[in-house]
Amino acid sequence: MNSFYRGLRSGVPIALGYLAVSFSFGIIAVSLGLDAPSAVLISALTLTSAGQLAAVGVIASAGGYITMLISQLTINMRYAFMSVSLTQRLSPRFRGVLRWLLGFYITDEIFAVASREEEITPSFFFGLSLLPHIGWTLGTLVGALVGGILPEAVLSSLSLALYAMFVAIVLPAARAERSVLAVVLVAIALSSLFYFLPPLTAVPSGLAVSISALLAAFFGAVFFPRTEGEVEK
């Protein structure tokens, strides 16, 4: 039981960070037209930041089911990579239902903490995941309730918050590594073509984003293949 409490303690800072981010998610979801129960349900069962934000964007613009699927698969593909890397450190006690439940809790931050363990036990891992899950859901509820009473001008400005978060994720990485910068510039160039160049503007925006991203990452993998140390980080 000791490792459960150690997990809980490690989850406290993550939960506090999640409260703030999911609060913004709740506000954004409501500003895009979702109701509070839908926003909370999405947070409680999805537990991703960029994926959820993209999802409410697709729902709000009636972007289509295929677009939803492709946007989720491309944005969340990194989780598959994290899961693959965690399979190397799992305690043999992760069996059956526990092994299936584990996947639900793979987020950037939980992965970051869990990957520091030599061997990940179920009690540590679920202790670690509990508070962030509560924080993420609770923050969304409060944000959605607050968002419902904000004036129109404020909500329209807040729709930019989502993109500001994306900038905060991408820019530091692009600054640190020229390869990431190159990939980012290619992705922006391609998505701009889809946005402005007449025959391509017919492509639905979610699909355009996915194609741009896949091509840009392909470009990166061809021209800037990463060495072992860089990938492991």
Add this chain to the structure above:
Amino acid sequence: MTGFPIYFLILVGSTYLIRALPFSLMRGTVKSRFAKSFLYYIPFAVLAAMTLPEALFTTGNIISAAVGLLVACAVALFSRSLSLSAALSSGAALITELLLSFFSRG
């Protein structure tokens, strides 16, 4: 909001499976350098392609959106906080919009 239950099922189902399936299917590690590099770059590429140029047209006013995005870039130069970037960027966009409507009226 038509079709919400179906959107919701696709969202929850795909997000869960992409994280959970590796634990049941994968018993080894990804060996290919190309695949590893591709997986490393994909999140940045997705976020960048989602942000530009789309974000310039979200506030209904390209100037306030541009100011907000520039502020987000400036914040990202000295902080990795998502919430700080979100708050200052939307704040800057709101102030810009209020100023613009004030001057266009006057």
